[in-house]
Amino acid sequence: MDDLLTVEQLNIGFNQTQVIKDMSFGVKKGQLTSFLGPSGSGKTTVLRAIAGLNKHIKGHIRLAGHDITSLPPNQRNIGMIFQSYALFPNLTVADNVAYGLRVQRRPKAEIIKRVDHMLELTDMMTKKDAYPDELSGGQKQRVALARSMVLEPQLLLLDEPLSALDAKIRVELRNQIRRFQQELGITMIFVTHDQAEAMAISDDILIMNDGKIQQQGSATDIYERPRNMFIAKFIGNNNILDGTTLRSLGCVVNEQRQHVIRPELFTFDNGQPSGATQDNRHSANAEVISIPGVVESASLLGDRLEFTFATMSGPRLKVKQLNTCEHPEVGSHVNVLLRRDAVTPLVEA
Amino acid sequence: MTTERKWSVGILTMIAGLLLLPILATLVYSFATNWVKTILPASWTLKWYGQLVTNSDFMTATINSLIVGAAAVVVAMVIFLPVIFYINVFDERLKAKVRYLMVMPYAVPGIVLVTGLVQIYGNLPIPKLIFLILIITALSFPAFYQSLDNVFMSRDFRGMFEQARMLGERPVSAFVHVILPNIKTGVFVAMLLTFTTGFSEYVITNIFLNGDYETFKIYMYRLMKANGNANSVLTVCYFGLLILVAIILMKLSGKDVKAGK
Ligand SMILES: Nc1ncnc2c1ncn2[C@@H]1O[C@H](COP(=O)(O)OP(=O)(O)OP(=O)(O)O)[C@@H](O)[C@H]1O
Ligand SMILES: [Mg+2]
Numbered sequence: 001m002d003d004l005l006t007v008e009q010l011n012i013g014f015n016q017t018q019v020i021k022d023m024s025f026g027v028k029k030g031q032l033t034s035f036l037g038p039s040g041s042g043k044t045t046v047l048r049a050i051a052g053l054n055k056h057i058k059g060h061i062r063l064a065g066h067d068i069t070s071l072p073p074n075q076r077n078i079g080m081i082f083q084s085y086a087l088f089p090n091l092t093v094a095d096n097v098a099y100g101l102r103v104q105r106r107p108k109a110e111i112i113k114r115v116d117h118m119l120e121l122t123d124m125m126t127k128k129d130a131y132p133d134e135l136s137g138g139q140k141q142r143v144a145l146a147r148s149m150v151l152e153p154q155l156l157l158l159d160e161p162l163s164a165l166d167a168k169i170r171v172e173l174r175n176q177i178r179r180f181q182q183e184l185g186i187t188m189i190f191v192t193h194d195q196a197e198a199m200a201i202s203d204d205i206l207i208m209n210d211g212k213i214q215q216q217g218s219a220t221d222i223y224e225r226p227r228n229m230f231i232a233k234f235i236g237n238n239n240i241l242d243g244t245t246l247r248s249l250g251c252v253v254n255e256q257r258q259h260v261i262r263p264e265l266f267t268f269d270n271g272q273p274s275g276a277t278q279d280n281r282h283s284a285n286a287e288v289i290s291i292p293g294v295v296e297s298a299s300l301l302g303d304r305l306e307f308t309f310a311t312m313s314g315p316r317l318k319v320k321q322l323n324t325c326e327h328p329e330v331g332s333h334v335n336v337l338l339r340r341d342a343v344t345p346l347v348e349a
Numbered sequence: 350m351t352t353e354r355k356w357s358v359g360i361l362t363m364i365a366g367l368l369l370l371p372i373l374a375t376l377v378y379s380f381a382t383n384w385v386k387t388i389l390p391a392s393w394t395l396k397w398y399g400q401l402v403t404n405s406d407f408m409t410a411t412i413n414s415l416i417v418g419a420a421a422v423v424v425a426m427v428i429f430l431p432v433i434f435y436i437n438v439f440d441e442r443l444k445a446k447v448r449y450l451m452v453m454p455y456a457v458p459g460i461v462l463v464t465g466l467v468q469i470y471g472n473l474p475i476p477k478l479i480f481l482i483l484i485i486t487a488l489s490f491p492a493f494y495q496s497l498d499n500v501f502m503s504r505d506f507r508g509m510f511e512q513a514r515m516l517g518e519r520p521v522s523a524f525v526h527v528i529l530p531n532i533k534t535g536v537f538v539a540m541l542l543t544f545t546t547g548f549s550e551y552v553i554t555n556i557f558l559n560g561d562y563e564t565f566k567i568y569m570y571r572l573m574k575a576n577g578n579a580n581s582v583l584t585v586c587y588f589g590l591l592i593l594v595a596i597i598l599m600k601l602s603g604k605d606v607k608a609g610k
Contacts, residue, residue, distance in 0.1 A: 073514040086508030090530040100516035
């Protein structure tokens, strides 16, 4: 698939402070790409540059092969949803949705047809004549979506569209956004600082920190193969161990590198020969090491349990297990089993 | 009611009475044929009102004042409104600086200002009336600014403006279509305040234009020396106008802000 949007060597500064540092990336057509990163990492800044709302940038932005770097926002055919929804309070829901079509001076019949279609799709038909101040947060969000989608933009940007909503509606709406995106084939950039949200709905995730891209890839890529220390710490709740420590645990790895072990990849040794131990005979990668230690603490996270496991040789490990099987008591001496291929080295320092 | 409260209300009533008394007296005087030795006028008449309305000086002065007031409103709308929108919505730092600018008209006494202005602009070949209007508009800036400040904080106007741009609008249309309709009460209050500043200006007009351009206030002072009754009629008219403006302002103030909640 081709890149619809390409950003090349984007540099943005505010009052001499460099905020975006030489960023280059592509966004694939028809996909939902998430910008994920901690607060202040530059997500909004990049989004506004793509939208054309920040003129003071260096670099190149191309949309469908055209250089749009110097085009004003109203000529880019890009839609944007603001965190505050930015509905026009003096207009009804239907007039809000019709706004862009009226600017384009479309025939009346066409406007009515397209607006109604959008209101049906977003389930806002019953609130057609209501004013924005009479709507709930989730409803406002859907109107904002309808208002942007009705113009069928080549690219739709969403800046933390769900951050003002409560947890349950967030999940509902994010699935709805994903559904619209797939049904209408819209290319979307979705900004969030919630990794679960990004993982759940994205085709592609672009993780930013400190104005730089740390890693771009699918949810699986990023989750299973974090490139560097930042990603390893930012995603999941990983064990990060250096080569020397791992050797002391009996795991032979490159001593120069840092390694990541996801906490759910440990199993407690319950004395029975596990599948993993049998694999041992077939492949070197499936080799299992057994690490002795003490269960220091256990905390319940609903469907999961998280343990702190103090190994005999020193380092503490985070171990996560589904809250179904039998698990060891706090204070008991047990072994944890670790498959050799669960140890992922970081590519970058 | 507590004793403290009784005291406060009593004192406030007394002050209000003291302030109202001259106005009442003026009102009575404007309807009196002759009011010298008696407690209340000997007889009542509307002749002073009639005389004034048919007086061409009065009409000229009123029209002159209306022109200054209206022109100040137009200039303020064209220059101040976009600036206030810009600093409120896009440039917080500039906004902080503008706050200083706002105190200026209060900090510099009118006379000093006028003397300076006459020295600098007095001899330029540009009509002084134009300067006068610009100066008066400038003086109304604090009032204009204050009436819009709260309104701009009540909603995400920046988001709305940028959203309109993303929906295909050019900047000026975006401002007219999505900003103006949502600040219209604030804008109206600002216009009204600017108008009254312009309409009732005295010091600068008098000195800067040497009395060549007689406005309502200047006429009022001239009349004060000539005819007491006629002057009270003028004062009553003037107060009537101010009270009307005040009532409208009280009804309107905070309307946009409330709507934003
Ligand atoms: N108008 C501005 N003037 C000065 N600095 C700015 C401006 N806008 C953003 N910044 C700075 O740029 C950096 C990135 O900001 P940005 O808003 O892009 O972060 P973000 O990733 O969107 O964060 P959040 O998750 O909190 O929204 C921050 O350090 C911020 O202080
Ligand atoms: Mg942001």
